[in-house]
Amino acid sequence: MTAAIETTNLTKRYGRTLALDQLNLVVQPSTIYGFVGPNGAGKTTTLRMVAGLLEPSSGDVRLLGERLDRDGRASQRLVGYMPDFFGVYDDLRVWEYLDFFARCHKLPAAKRRSTVDGLLELVDLTPKRDAFVQSLSRGMQQRLCLAHALVHDPPILLLDEPASGLDPRARVELRELLRTLRDMGKTIILSSHILSELAEVCTELGIMQGGHLVASGTLVEVQRQLGGERRLRIGVLRGLEQAKAVLAATPGTGPIEALEDDTPALPADTSTTQRLPEFHAAPTMLQVAWAGDPEATAALISRLVSAGVALTSFVDETNDLEELFLQLTAA
């Protein structure tokens, strides 16, 4: 299958500064690819080069197999770009704003109206059709900017920090919108600092550091590449020994660790009758490294229950991306 985006040894220098060093990236169609990295890692530079706004110092970009030409015409046709800091034409109405970009993309007059209306519907701005852009909230402007990137129905979307400055509700709405777009067959690359969000919405991730792509793939693959491990945290009320035995016998598990009880210690002179039942009923927390897939996780839970282990909690700690990211960037 032809990759939606493929970069080969993509490099960008600003004078003596190496902003991007031989990036080899492959993004398959209909995926949501998340770029993670600290400021100055090269995320925006990459997105701008793929969008045809920045000339690479060396290397190639291919969009759906088509090599990015000198004038960036392929990207203008195939890519919808939403920059990290964007402005809007305040003195235009919402429909006029989209109509302007539709004209820029040479949409015929007959198709413009339906395109604008369809996009307003998609980003839920139909009630604001005749409002001036300056009267929109930040979240609405963000959605409008996203709509502008979709005006020529591009198969690839590049969104640079699309969730920055949005309140939690607007973020949830944006996430839903991205999923809808993916279901429509769009390939989306987005960059964000909000790692948990990326982990939730992205099908693939790329971690950038100092102009290099440090890791790329699904979340599990990225964690593996970065040396991070998944852990299971299991609360066991009864049957601790059985639980340990089941875990030890299950392939993909690492050393089992019983976490220290964080129940407050009772004074030595406390009589048995004074002890509250819940102190006695506190479960033991077991922590174990885990490399199984979701099927294996479900099977493990089943085996624990079958072995008579009374579980109070079972947490698959897969989203320690932030921790890995912090370790990486600290290094």
Added chain:
Amino acid sequence: MFSVLQPNPIIVKELRSRMRGGRLYLILTGYLLGLSLVCYGILRVFEGQAQNGMQIISAHVGQGLFAALALAETLLIVFLTPALTAGAISTEREQLTYDLLIATPLRPGRILSGKLVAALWYVLLLIFAAVPLGSVVLLFGGVAPRDLVKALLLLLLTALAAGMLGLLCSTLAKRTLRATIMTYLCILAIVVGSYFYVLLRTASAQPGMPVTSRALAVSPFSAMTSIVMRGTNPGAVPVPAGHGMAMDIARPMMMFDANMLMNMPPFNNFTYGLIDYNNPNGPVVQPVYRYAYVAYPLFSIACYWLASHFVRPRRRWRIGLHDLLMLTLMLVVAGAGTYWLDMWP
């Protein structure tokens, strides 16, 4: 194919935002009121002179009105047009819409032409709105309609050149304020610089030696003055060989004349024309505005050419077909212009 026939999106957008609301009508009303007041003031001056016993004929009034209106409009065009174009590209950068714009298939040339036309549209509206007022001079007489057309053409070319200069500065500077200052400094250098250059040359010349300079042609005020002088002294063209500045022979000084404005600095140092001594038929005067008719389009094309490179997001200085076309256009304009000015041997 039909997309080519569609109007430039930039023009549509700019006109939508510029022409919205009552701002335009207020500006237009204020502008016409201002020009009307200028006309009224001129009429009052003539009225006062007549009451003081001077002999005023209708043609003097017409010529005076023509001179005042033409120069007032030149002033307006020279200083208003850059204000409208100097922010064309830099504002897009400032309000962070530049990336959105250049990510579309719009060619840099189309972005520039859209911005220029939208800005000039505004100026053209002002110029043409003043045409009925300008035609009042025909009622008084003394000015040929041909001179009105010449003045109008010069105003249009001046607006084009000033607009292009503003546009070029806008592509060079990242901030609108800097672009505006840069544009006005260039205009001051052209207008004031050329004036003082000619003054210095005149002062340092030996008495009796002809002193004229084509530097005068770069100033729109000088060019417009030459049209106004021509309008008031239609017969003053022949030049005796070896004479000094054409102004001295082209225009008799009469304090009560409609040319009283022309007797005041800086206009009294402008000239009707430059003496061409190389003409096979003997020395002839080439009116200054003729040079301006050639110089301003050339200047505009050069500014547009540079701006179209600076506005590119990538490969700014890659030479292409566009450059060949621009060069050809400049050569054609320069060739035709110099032929028209009898500069060819």
